[in-house]
Amino acid sequence: MTDQDLLLVFDDTVTRADVDGWLRHLRAAGTPARVYRLGGSHVLPVSGVDSAELLAAVPSLPPPTRRVPRGGAAWLACRQLRPGGTEVTLGPATIGDGSVAVIAGPCAVETPEQMTATAALVAEHGAVALRGGVFKPRTSPHSFQGLGFGGLDLLVEARKRTGLPFVTEVVDVEHVKRLADVVDGFQIGARNMQNFALLSAVGQTGLPVVLKRGFGCTVEETLAAGEYLLFEGNDQVVLCERGIRTFEPSARFTLDLTAVALWKQRTHLPVIVDPSHSGGRPELVEPLSLAAIAAGADALLIDVHVQPEQALCDADQALRPDQFAGLMTRLAGAAAGLGRSLQTL
Numbered sequence: 391m392t393d394q395d396l397l398l399v400f401d402d403t404v405t406r407a408d409v410d411g412w413l414r415h416l417r418a419a420g421t422p423a424r425v426y427r428l429g430g431s432h433v434l435p436v437s438g439v440d441s442a443e444l445l446a447a448v449p450s451l452p453p454p455t456r457r458v459p460r461g462g463a464a465w466l467a468c469r470q471l472r473p474g475g476t477e478v479t480l481g482p483a484t485i486g487d488g489s490v491a492v493i494a495g496p497c498a499v500e501t502p503e504q505m506t507a508t509a510a511l512v513a514e515h516g517a518v519a520l521r522g523g524v525f526k527p528r529t530s531p532h533s534f535q536g537l538g539f540g541g542l543d544l545l546v547e548a549r550k551r552t553g554l555p556f557v558t559e560v561v562d563v564e565h566v567k568r569l570a571d572v573v574d575g576f577q578i579g580a581r582n583m584q585n586f587a588l589l590s591a592v593g594q595t596g597l598p599v600v601l602k603r604g605f606g607c608t609v610e611e612t613l614a615a616g617e618y619l620l621f622e623g624n625d626q627v628v629l630c631e632r633g634i635r636t637f638e639p640s641a642r643f644t645l646d647l648t649a650v651a652l653w654k655q656r657t658h659l660p661v662i663v664d665p666s667h668s669g670g671r672p673e674l675v676e677p678l679s680l681a682a683i684a685a686g687a688d689a690l691l692i693d694v695h696v697q698p699e700q701a702l703c704d705a706d707q708a709l710r711p712d713q714f715a716g717l718m719t720r721l722a723g724a725a726a727g728l729g730r731s732l733q734t735l
C-alpha cells in the first residue's frame with residue numbers, strides 16, 4: 391500500500407451533499423471516485439492521488455473527518471475505518487457492544503410444538519435471539535430440506551411469544567424479498583458464503599446478516615465476502631466462525647479460533663462463533679463456547695432442541711435443555727471473569 395491509497399472518512403456531521411462536493415472535486419481532477427455509506431458515515435476511496443493540494447481542504451467544503459490508509463480486498467470492513475467496532479442491532483438485541491450475546495434454537499424449524507418449546511426454553515435461560523432454519527442446505531437431497539416459507543410462521547409465533555428476534559438462513563436470491571418482510575436478520579450459510587449474487591441481494595435489504603465462513607475459505611476470503619454486504623451500504627454484518635475442514639477427523643469441523651482473534655483485530659465487524667456446527671457434538675459445545683468468548687467473540691450461535699434425539703437435522707449436536715441451562719450459567723461466570731457479561735434483554 392502506498393500513501394496514495396487512502397480512504398477519506400466523513401462522519402455523520404458531514405452532509406451527503408458536502409461529501410458529493412468532494413466527489414466532484416476529485417472527479418474534476420481526473421480521479422475516479424465513488425462514495426460508500428458506512429452506517430451514518432461516508433467513505434470516499436482515493437488512489438493514485440499524490441497531490442497534497444488536491445486533498446487539502448476545499449474552502450467551501452468541510453474537511454474529511456479522518457484519513458485512513460486503504461489496503462486489501464476488504465477495506466470497508468477494515469478496523470481502522472471504525473476503531474470502536476460496529477454494533478449490529480438485531481431487534482432488541484445488540485451484537486458487538488462488549489457483552490456476550492447468545493443466539494440459540496434448533497438447527498431446523500420442524501413443528502409448532504418443537505419451535506414453541508425450544509424458543510421458550512432458550513428465552514428462559516437467557517438467549518437474546520432465536521435461530522432456526524426453514525431452508526436447509528443439506529448434503530443429500532434425501533435429507534429433510536426444511537419447511538420452507540411455511541416454517542416462517544412458526545418463527546414469527548416464537549418471536550411473538552418470547553419477544554426474541556430471530557435469524558434464519560436464506561439460500562436463494564429469489565427468497566430474499568419475501569424473507570426480508572418478516573425476519574429480524576438473515577443467516578448466510580457456509581455453503582453460500584461466496585454466492586455473490588445472494589450476498590448483494592441480502593446486502594441491499596439493510597437487515598442484519600450472520601455471515602458464516604465457508605469451511606474451505608480463508609480468514610481473508612470471509613472478510614471479502616462480508617465486503618459484498620458492506621458494498622451495498624449494509625454495515626449490519628456479523629462474521630461467523632463455524633469450523634473449517636482440516637485433516638482432523640475427531641470433530642465435525644475444526645473450530646478456528648485464530649480467525650476470531652484475527653477478525654477482531656482486522657475488522658470492525660462483530661464476530662459470532664458457532665460451536666455446534668464446528669464441534670458437531672454436544673459435549674464440545676461448552677468448551678468451545680468458553681474458548682470463543684476468551685478469544686474475543688461477541689456472540690455465540692448454539693443449536694438447542696427440546697428432544698435432540700428426534701431432531702430432523704443435526705440431531706447429533708443439539709444441546710438438551712439441561713445442557714443449555716448449564717452452559718448459560720457457566721458462560722455467565724466465564725464472561726464475568728473476562729470483564730464482560732452475558733447480554734440480557
Ligand code: PEP
Nearest residue numbers: 497579580581602632667
Ligand atoms: C446452520 O447453521 O444451520 C448451518 C447450516 O450451518 P453452516 O452453514 O455453518 O453449515
Ligand code: MN
Nearest residue numbers: 497667703704
Ligand atoms: Mn445445522
